[in-house]
Amino acid sequence: MRRALIGVDGNCGFAGIGHLAESPDWEFVEIAGDRNDAALRSSAAYAALRKLRERLSPETITYELDVSHPRYL
Numbered sequence: 001m002r003r004a005l006i007g008v009d010g011n012c013g014f015a016g017i018g019h020l021a022e023s024p025d026w027e028f029v030e031i032a033g034d035r036n037d038a039a040l041r042s043s044a045a046y047a048a049l050r051k052l053r054e055r056l057s058p059e060t061i062t063y064e065l066d067v068s069h070p071r072y073l
Contacts, residue, residue, distance in 0.1 A: 001059075001060045001061070001062060002017050002059065002061055002062075003017070003061070003062045003063060003064055004016060004017050004025075004049060004052055004061050004062070004063045004064075005017075005063070005064055005065075005066050006045045006046070006048065006049050006063050006064070006065060006066060006069060007045055007065065007066025007067070007068035007069040007072075008031070008041045008044065008045055008066075008068045008069060008070070009028075009068060010035075011030055011031050011035050012028040012029060012030050012031060012044065012048075013028070013029045013031060013041065013042075013043070013044025013045035013046070013047060013048045014026065014027065014028050014029075014045065014048050014066075015027050015045065015048035015049040015051070015052045015063065016052070017052075017061070025052065025056065026052075027048040027049075027051040027052040027055070028048055029044045029045075029047040029048040029051065030044065031044040032044070038070035038071075039070075041069075041070050042069065042070045042071055045069055049061070049063055
């Protein structure tokens with residue numbers, strides 16, 4: 001089981017495992033609508049996680065929130 005990092009960068013939500021420059025296990029989803037809307041930003045990050053999980057299936061992927069994620073505490 002591996003853990004993905006999910007968050008938002010610019011106009012995209014992302015989900016990835018490992019270092020971006022060294023790993024192919026990253027997905028990005030463009031934010032649909034207002035990039036300042038926290039719900040849309042969060043939705044794009046979770047959509048990227050879904051895409052990553054689908055691509056790496058049947059592997060189980062957990063996640064942690066990046067500081068860029070709207071729900072990061």
